[in-house]
Amino acid sequence: LKLILQPHPTKIPIKSRHVFITGGSSGIGLALAREAAAEGARVTILARDMKKLEQAKASIQVSTGTEVDIVSADVRDFHAVKTAVESAGEIDVLICNHGTFLPYEVENMEMKGIEDIIGVNLVGSFGLVKAALVGMKKRKDRRPVSIAFMSSQLGQVGIYGYTAYSASKFGLRGLAEALQQEVIADDIHVSLIFPPDTDPPGLAEEKKRRPQLTSIITASSGAMTADEVAKKTLNGIKSGSFSIHCNFEGVLLSIVTAGMSPQRSYLMAFVEFIFSGVIRFVAFCFLWTWYRSIEKWHAKRKRA
Ligand SMILES: NC(=O)C1=CN([C@@H]2O[C@H](COP(=O)(O)OP(=O)(O)OC[C@H]3O[C@@H](n4cnc5c(N)ncnc54)[C@H](OP(=O)(O)O)[C@@H]3O)[C@@H](O)[C@H]2O)C=CC1
Numbered sequence: 001l002k003l004i005l006q007p008h009p010t011k012i013p014i015k016s017r018h019v020f021i022t023g024g025s026s027g028i029g030l031a032l033a034r035e036a037a038a039e040g041a042r043v044t045i046l047a048r049d050m051k052k053l054e055q056a057k058a059s060i061q062v063s064t065g066t067e068v069d070i071v072s073a074d075v076r077d078f079h080a081v082k083t084a085v086e087s088a089g090e091i092d093v094l095i096c097n098h099g100t101f102l103p104y105e106v107e108n109m110e111m112k113g114i115e116d117i118i119g120v121n122l123v124g125s126f127g128l129v130k131a132a133l134v135g136m137k138k139r140k141d142r143r144p145v146s147i148a149f150m151s152s153q154l155g156q157v158g159i160y161g162y163t164a165y166s167a168s169k170f171g172l173r174g175l176a177e178a179l180q181q182e183v184i185a186d187d188i189h190v191s192l193i194f195p196p197d198t199d200p201p202g203l204a205e206e207k208k209r210r211p212q213l214t215s216i217i218t219a220s221s222g223a224m225t226a227d228e229v230a231k232k233t234l235n236g237i238k239s240g241s242f243s244i245h246c247n248f249e250g251v252l253l254s255i256v257t258a259g260m261s262p263q264r265s266y267l268m269a270f271v272e273f274i275f276s277g278v279i280r281f282v283a284f285c286f287l288w289t290w291y292r293s294i295e296k297w298h299a300k301r302k303r304a
């Protein structure tokens, strides 16, 4: 059976291995660091603000009894990223989780804001990959290793108010698919995670800032906790999954956007093959309601 799927299924152990998490001082990254430390990994977290990193380190120590390493760098500064990665030592699992967003229409965004989002979320991830790849290829431990990118459901579907953010997260998919072909010969496995709205810490604040239409379109979508997303993420990475979805809507989105992404699970390969047609129909229904709400919203504004 193993010969049927290409790339083949694989397992990536994390116990006693080095897991390097960017954006590890808050939210999903912090939950990932805590979970990986609890599973016996050596963990390093990277972010800009040293104070938040120290608080994260202390909170992980209290809840797991494990000490994590912290390193401060801005992912937009390639030199700083390289120094941080080199000082951290050989990396077995790199999780590019750092991220930033602004939920505004493209018209209401400055070029600076757009460049920041793409620069941090997408270009910053390139810097990490380039910095970590050298050591990963030369590693002494020849067991499989992983590079994971935190995308979003907005990396599978573009939604009103998230043009720059969606572009940055769709960009990660192109990076991940092409990169997987470049690094498979070194037994390096790429994962992409597509979480829904996740709390804590920023979701309530984000919801307040969203344009009305964004709230209307995303109203029916469920939210998850950072701990739940972290568990799904680590399990996906350990089982070498390329696309990692987090909830039921995520399964539908993964099937309808499967495209040319690798699929290492026999079960999911089968489900995609059988159900993609009918789930495309479900997508038409979602699109129908979204575009109807946009139409109605504009009609109401014209009347007012
Ligand atoms: N929360 C959500 O609803 C969802 C989030 N995601 C994605 O998950 C990831 C984590 O999100 P979330 O937990 O909400 O994030 P948070 O806002 O809670 O944390 C972001 C982390 O990234 C770090 N960071 C931000 N900018 C930079 C930078 N330029 N250089 C280095 N580190 C940086 C922050 O630290 P510091 O500011 O100190 O640098 C912080 O540690 C992001 O990629 C996000 O896009 C995906 C789907 C849903």
Ligand SMILES: CCCCCCCCCCCCCCCC(=O)[C@@H](N)CO
Residues within 6 Å of the ligand: 101, 152, 153, 154, 157, 159, 195, 196, 197, 198, 206, 218, 221, 249, 252, 253, 256, 279, 280, 282, 283, 286
């Ligand atoms: C077959 C079709 C099924 C369709 C389901 C559609 C669901 C779309 C939901 C989009 C939700 C937006 C999540 C944003 C997460 C995020 O990244 C922000 N919170 C930024 O931090």
